Amino acid sequence: MLPIERQQQILTWLEQEETLRVSDISKRLQVSEMTVYRDLKPLIDQQKVLKTSNGFTLIAQSYNSSNHCTYCYKNVNPRLSVQLIKKNQHVEQACCPHCGLLRFQDIENEVSQIICHDFLKDTTISAKIATFILNADLDLNCCQPQVIAFESMKHAKKFQLGFGGEIYGFKEAIQAITLEMHSKNCCD
Ligand SMILES: [Zn+2]
Numbered sequence: 001m002l003p004i005e006r007q008q009q010i011l012t013w014l015e016q017e018e019t020l021r022v023s024d025i026s027k028r029l030q031v032s033e034m035t036v037y038r039d040l041k042p043l044i045d046q047q048k049v050l051k052t053s054n055g056f057t058l059i060a061q062s063y064n065s066s067n068h069c070t071y072c073y074k075n076v077n078p079r080l081s082v083q084l085i086k087k088n089q090h091v092e093q094a095c096c097p098h099c100g101l102l103r104f105q106d107i108e109n110e111v112s113q114i115i116c117h118d119f120l121k122d123t124t125i126s127a128k129i130a131t132f133i134l135n136a137d138l139d140l141n142c143c144q145p146q147v148i149a150f151e152s153m154k155h156a157k158k159f160q161l162g163f164g165g166e167i168y169g170f171k172e173a174i175q176a177i178t179l180e181m182h183s184k185n186c187c188d
């Protein structure tokens, strides 16, 4: 089987079964797990397939269908956007990490993955391991308190040198946003 045929086969199985482990795919296709990873890599890069704690799963086709934030209904800015991939395979979009994190807090039990974009490189990263800067001195015209995501702490620190703001991990960022929302009367 050619790699492209294996990829097609993997996609078909994922459509039918939702989640597959690399070991399962490797057995069924009778190729090494290394080969399976190599076959999956382009599918992950094209955002068709997602790695989860249980294996690999298909990203629902609704991925790009909605341009509105599920939390505040603003238009989604692709560069700031956050995707919440739910256990039922549905995907919710948030306009920015501010809404993404607050929405996550509301529906945490339903979410299998939360994905955001590195602000500098525009790469896709898991929000759970991202670094966030709150209240940087750079107005991106989205929600307040403004939250920006970075893949690496090093980049976040460099950004902070120029634009200020406070650095947080995933959980701390959610707490900080919630606190700040409660301490202010105004809200849009
Ligand atoms: Zn929003």
Ligand SMILES: [Zn+2]
Pocket: 074, 095, 096, 097, 098, 099, 142, 143
């Ligand atoms: Zn926003």
